[in-house]
Amino acid sequence: MTDISAPAVAPRTSTRTGLMRRLRSTEGYQEEITGTPGSRFLRHVVLIGLGLVMLYPLMWMVSASFKPSTAVFNDTGLIPAQWDFTNYSSGWSALEYPMETYLYNSMVIAVLNIIGNIFSCSITAYCFARLKFRGRKLMFAMTLGTMLLPSHVVLIPQYVVFSKLGWINTYLPLTVPAFLATNAFFVFLLVQFMRGLPMELQDAARIDGCGPLRTYWSIILPLTVPALATVAIFTFIASWNDFFSPLLYLTDQVLFTVPLALRQFMSAQGASQWGPMFAMSIVSLLPVIAFFFIGQRYLINGIATTGMK
Amino acid sequence: MSAATVDRGVSRPRRRGTSERGDRIAYALLIPWFIGMLFTLIPFGISLYLAFTDYDLLTSPNWVGLDNFREFISDPKAATAARVTLTYTFVAVPISLVVALGVALLLNRGVRGLRFYRSAFYLPSLIGASVAVVMLWRSIFGYAGIVNQVLAWFGIQGPGWTTDPDWALMTLVTLSVWGFGAAMVIFLAGLRQIPRMYYEAASVDGAATVRQFLSITLPLLSPVLFFNLVLGLIGSLQTFTQAYVFSGGTGGPADSTLFFNLYLYIQGFQRFDMGYASALAWVMFIVIAAFTALNFLVSKRWVFYDD
Numbered sequence: 001m002t003d004i005s006a007p008a009v010a011p012r013t014s015t016r017t018g019l020m021r022r023l024r025s026t027e028g029y030q031e032e033i034t035g036t037p038g039s040r041f042l043r044h045v046v047l048i049g050l051g052l053v054m055l056y057p058l059m060w061m062v063s064a065s066f067k068p069s070t071a072v073f074n075d076t077g078l079i080p081a082q083w084d085f086t087n088y089s090s091g092w093s094a095l096e097y098p099m100e101t102y103l104y105n106s107m108v109i110a111v112l113n114i115i116g117n118i119f120s121c122s123i124t125a126y127c128f129a130r131l132k133f134r135g136r137k138l139m140f141a142m143t144l145g146t147m148l149l150p151s152h153v154v155l156i157p158q159y160v161v162f163s164k165l166g167w168i169n170t171y172l173p174l175t176v177p178a179f180l181a182t183n184a185f186f187v188f189l190l191v192q193f194m195r196g197l198p199m200e201l202q203d204a205a206r207i208d209g210c211g212p213l214r215t216y217w218s219i220i221l222p223l224t225v226p227a228l229a230t231v232a233i234f235t236f237i238a239s240w241n242d243f244f245s246p247l248l249y250l251t252d253q254v255l256f257t258v259p260l261a262l263r264q265f266m267s268a269q270g271a272s273q274w275g276p277m278f279a280m281s282i283v284s285l286l287p288v289i290a291f292f293f294i295g296q297r298y299l300i301n302g303i304a305t306t307g308m309k
Numbered sequence: 310m311s312a313a314t315v316d317r318g319v320s321r322p323r324r325r326g327t328s329e330r331g332d333r334i335a336y337a338l339l340i341p342w343f344i345g346m347l348f349t350l351i352p353f354g355i356s357l358y359l360a361f362t363d364y365d366l367l368t369s370p371n372w373v374g375l376d377n378f379r380e381f382i383s384d385p386k387a388a389t390a391a392r393v394t395l396t397y398t399f400v401a402v403p404i405s406l407v408v409a410l411g412v413a414l415l416l417n418r419g420v421r422g423l424r425f426y427r428s429a430f431y432l433p434s435l436i437g438a439s440v441a442v443v444m445l446w447r448s449i450f451g452y453a454g455i456v457n458q459v460l461a462w463f464g465i466q467g468p469g470w471t472t473d474p475d476w477a478l479m480t481l482v483t484l485s486v487w488g489f490g491a492a493m494v495i496f497l498a499g500l501r502q503i504p505r506m507y508y509e510a511a512s513v514d515g516a517a518t519v520r521q522f523l524s525i526t527l528p529l530l531s532p533v534l535f536f537n538l539v540l541g542l543i544g545s546l547q548t549f550t551q552a553y554v555f556s557g558g559t560g561g562p563a564d565s566t567l568f569f570n571l572y573l574y575i576q577g578f579q580r581f582d583m584g585y586a587s588a589l590a591w592v593m594f595i596v597i598a599a600f601t602a603l604n605f606l607v608s609k610r611w612v613f614y615d616d
Contacts, residue, residue: 136335266557
């Protein structure tokens with residue numbers, strides 16, 4: 001937290017165990033349950049009630065995806081009175097291309113973004129966290145500064161450059177920036193993590209004749225895996241959900257990502273195709289939800305770390 | 310950039326532990342970063358230039374001085390867009406933060422199944438800006454949607470939330486509040502950092518729960534609250550996907566969800582008035598920078614660092 005206003009780049013070995021524990025722990029909380037049995041019960045009532053309100057829209061959508069389109073707003077029960085499994089098959093092929101085209105496109109972009117962010121952000125973070133060179137503080141401060149820059153300020157010139165390069169209707173505008181360490185948030189997260197790794201490791205490697213690149217690859221990168229998992233999962237979710245960049249750069253249907261395709265249910269099909277629309281909405285959310293359940297400890301520990309020192 | 314930095318410092322005394330060679334290796338490893346930074350900073354400058362031009366992407370930019378900014382001041386749609394965005398931000402961000410803090414406090418008291426609750430509350434924040442969920446929101450707040458069905462149980466005839474200009478924006482506010490989980494997780498991590506002995510000492514001194522919250526929790530949590538506030542404001546002011554999908558790209562009904570970024574998109578990429586769109590982008594940038602600077606200034610009065 002304090003680092004945002006005043007980046008202190010000195011290695012702080014004292015915090016290493018704390019930070020590593022935070023990113024690695026499966027359950028970071030000391031379970032100490034306070035209060036009388038009555039207040040504990042009340043707490044659960046409040047939490048369960050809130051949880052139901054939060055998750056009800058999603059449950060309703062799952063239910064709606066199995067209802068005939070005409071019944072979506074008439075059949076109010078969560079269990080469909082009449083099951084309709086055809087929503088999934090008809091929704092799958094309702095658009096110009098079958099759904100697998102869009103899923104594949106989204107997946108290609110997401111995987112490229114993950115690879116790009118993992119390598120470019122980690123090597124950049126390694127330089128900021130572990131190497132000494134002139135201009136380091138300034139450069140790190142600049143990186144943090146770009147976090148406060150609204151993306152729309154650079155949008156138009158970037159669009160102009162991409163269109164002059166002939167990159168419209170390619171995946172290049174959606175993937176190349178990830179290879180250039182442009183995500184300051186991830187660089188910051190990785191710098192915080194790498195600063196916590198013991199400096200002695202690096203000294204030992206140097207004595208053994210490891211250069212900086214070798215040290216990065218063989219020593220630092222393997223130790224950074226928990227933080228890289230956080231980066232990978234966040235990247236996947238952000239890339240998968242991204243609507244604006246594909247909207248801007250992709251106009252050819254065959255290149256569309258899932259969000260772009262999904263939106264067409266709303267405009268093209270009108271209001272009558274509720275069932276297939278919700279079915280495909282579920283399909284579009286499943287990968288995110290799957291990644292969430294697989295990697296939630298990295299997500300929660302990662303997001304918690306960014307708000308801390 | 311790297312070459313310049315290296316050359317300038319040749320004759321200067323070196324800090325201990327650095328070397329020319331070390332510098333060069335670091336700069337080489339930072340080549341992707343340099344390119345990325347140039348690719349951010351140069352467009353940043355160019356967009357300022359374009360803000361003073363008339364530009365449609367096909368012909369070269371034509372200098373028009375302050376015309377775009379004059380147009381902005383007299384453009385009623387731009388005023389609407391600013392009002393919509395600020396209203397949304399000033400309603401959605403405080404509500405989200407209060408809910409996030411409240412739930413975090415509840416969870417921090419210790420409950421069985423903490424992990425389950427935390428996941429259930431956190432998941433929505435990851436999908437709240439997805440096209441699927443925005444379309445879902447439109448449906449559940451539709452005239453015959455579940456929100457009105459629930460209201461009907463209590464004998465209330467709800468409005469057409471998505472078609473009534475008075476309510477459409479509030480519908481998006483509820484979607485924003487639904488995503489309180491990200492802030493909640495940060496609050497929870499912050500609460501965990503507060504040493505338990507402070508509370509024990511306060512209890513011994515006879516401080517009640519409310520007193521403990523005001524005198525211990527709130528001050529020690531203030532850096533985290535500040536962090537969430539700054540991120541929330543910056544994020545809310547830049548809302549786009551929700552508005553676009555919700556209104557089918559128009560900002561309707563009756564411009565009630567015409568967010569600033571959506572208006573910028575319409576001007577720049579539908580009307581190809583990229584000069585005016587750049588001016589809008591710079592107005593946005595200045596407002597966000599001003600908010601953030603103000604936040605940091607005011608934070609000196611209320612954010613407490615326990616170092």
